[in-house]
Amino acid sequence: AQTVTQSQPEMSVQEAETVTLSCTYDTSESNYYLFWYKQPPSRQMILVIRQEAYKQQNATENRFSVNFQKAAKSFSLKISDSQLGDTAMYFCAFKVQGSNYKLTFGKGTLLTVNP
Amino acid sequence: ETGVTQSPTHLIKTRGQQVTLRCSSQSGHNTVSWYQQALGQGPQFIFQYYREEENGRGNFPPRFSGLQFPNYSSELNVNALELDDSALYLCASSLPGQGGYEQYFGPGTRLTVT
DSSP states (O other), rough: EEEEEOOEEEEETTTTTEEEEEEEOOOSSEEEEEEEEOOOOOOOOOOEEEETTOOOOOEEETTEEEEETTTTTEEEEEEOOOOGOEEEEEEEEESSSSSSSOEOOOOOEEEEHHH | OOOEEOOOSSEEEEEEEEEEEEEEEETOOOOOEEEETTTTOOOEEEEEETTTTEEOOOSSTTTTTEEETTTTTTEEESOOOOOGGGGGEEEHHHHHOTTOOOEOOOOOOEEEEE
């Protein structure tokens, strides 16, 4: 079974600053995907960034980047130049490569961006 | 392109009743997954439907059941509701073969059981 742990229930950051959200996971699988999802107060879950485990290069999407440490089973999200619209719950999620598309989520980190 | 939609938005039921939640997948997506998100928790996988058949199930009792229709829309049915069933129910659709791993979520249905 896979587990995803987010050790920071809440974080806050000033607008325009950089913040890093932590995520660790546990699995015996070698082929998998990792994701960060954002859930704003409107509730709709939005994919922020994804990482294929076989890729050594860290994924980047505009202001969002990850630090993927496969040996340490760590997958942190860095948000640069934080904006008020980044305020949301952020969930780290894991999926084994294969036919079943089950996502395993962490408990989430509530990020508040202050003006 | 139409996104994932869910109905109703909110629902209040009494313990012991039955409920049906509905999901329309994103255009062309043939796979639908259902998740339960309790307050303050991450979503928990309930089950997934692919081409009208159940294709994987999480740790949920049989009173949680589902259907997928030929147009790929889906229903989640919960019988004998319990207080702990109160949660946000999320539907997600995906299309295997085009990355396959990206799931598009709907806005959810908030179920309250009293």
